Amino acid sequence: MNAHDTDTTGEDRFLRLLDDEGARWRAGYQPPSFDDAVRRLGLSSEAPAGPRVRRIGARGRGPGWWRPLAVAAAVLVLVGGAVGVLSTARRAQHPTPAAPSSATTTSATTTSTGAATSAATATTGPLPGLTMLPAGFAYWPHEVRQYSAGSGASGVVTSRPLPEGEKERLYTRGGVADEREGIVLDVLTPGAEHLQPNVVVRGRPAQLVREACGATPGCTRIIVVWVEASGSRVQVRYDGPPAGSSPAPLTVDQVLTAARSFEPHS
Amino acid sequence: MRIDGGAAESGGGGVLVGDRPRPPRTAEEFAEWVRPHWPAMAGLAARLGGPHGEDALQEALGAAWRKRDQYDASRGTPRAWLLAVVADQTRKAWRTRRPEPVDPISAEVGDASAEDREARLDLARALTRLTDRQRLAVELHHVLGLPVAEVASVLGCAEGTAKSTLSDARKRLRAEMGEEYR
Secondary structure, three states: OOHHHOOOOHHHHHHHHHHHHHHHHHHHOOOOOHHHHHHHHOOOOOOOOOOOOOOOOOOOOOOOOHHHHHHHHHHHHHHHHHHHHHHHHHHHHOOOOOOOOOOOOOOOOOOOOEOOOHHHOOOOOOOOOEOOOEOOEEEEEEEOOOOOHHHOEEEEEEEEEOOOOOEEEEEEEOOEEEEEOOOOOOOOOOOOEEEEEEEEEOOEEEEEEEEEOOOOOOOEEEEEEEEOOOOEEEEEEEOOOOOOOOOOOOOHHHHHHHHHOEOOOO | OOOOOHHHHHOOOOEEEOOEEEOOOOHHHHHHHHHHHHHHHHHHHHHHHHHHHHHHHHHHHHHHHHOHHHOOHHHOOHHHHHHHHHHHHHHHHHHHHOOOOOOOOHHHOOOOOHHHHHHHHHHHHHHOOOOHHHHHHHHHHHHOOOOHHHHHHHHOOOHHHHHHHHHHHHHHHHHHHOHHHO
8 A cells, every 4th residue: 555645644644754755865865986985995904903003103193192192191180189189188197296387487587487397206217308497497508618627727716796696716727817617606695505416417517506595485496507518507496386386396306307307409 | 775685684794704703804804894785874974964974974984994893793783883883973073064954855856746845845854853863763764774673773772762762753853844744
């Protein structure tokens, strides 16, 4: 029966239209040449089946060549972010006792305070190098000229006070005056004491001194001074926890540990 | 054009090695494997791709060559697999080139009566309002003449789902075409 001959419902009419359209189209459509399409494709019998492997830098990179790079970049960003978060979390779990939130400020011309690691609390094992001192510390660098013990220093000629309460001793050496000693720390505050005689910071002789903080009752200041191999004198001073903060003061060993891990020029 | 005959009826399988079909490996095997289904592939590309149909068809042929080892005879006929590749490439062409709504019938209504011409144009317009999936199902079943089981294979779904998709598509087409077709 030809569906077109019957007057049927709208649905039948629709289906008939649809199927007629398909039949008409199939009858009239001429596909393009398959052989031409294959030729355009340039198939090679040697072409391997399976996953394609493309050498990096090979010529004729496909349109998706950037995808592996984008994936690698995304992985790097994610890993970097995760490491950063973990590092922050670890720091939060093990705060440095000498790193309260408020930093000590001093009148020194070059004072670095703030960033801290757990180095101040550690007394053994390799330490991460502090590039900034924790809060409660202060740092004064000075360029000094050094000479070795056998270089002919002939004794104190004179001395003059420095802004941080030290004295600079002037020596003569070989008839030339105004040579400064490598390490000079004359603490003017009464009651200051040298704590250990043979302190070493990164292989360099250092001085470790404790003194009262002046007007602040109960405050003890700890100072470590040494001269780097480059000739820079480094003085690290710990004034105790900043006012208003609760952590207990660091011990002398902890201050010395922080000083040893402090590398201001790294 | 013969779309639903020949090797397409051989059912599942690629190149027979012993009793087990495997995907074609060489260019010659591939060409012989695709050739019987080329009219259906070309027809689908033309219906779905409109002016860009031939480009999509060529790209589909290249994609089929590159992915030929992914063909699994247990999941459908070569024709269904190849048509799925064509549909995929046509979709990609839509995304990148955004052709004008395809109107495959309007160009071929010269000898039809005025009423037929109008109905076919209505149908062509209604087809463009289907979803991609509904359109593909209708083209495969009603235009290319594939059985529902093979439509399901191309769509990658169960036969019942393909029937449902076709039913929804027809319902929408009737709604688009007006009262007289409901």
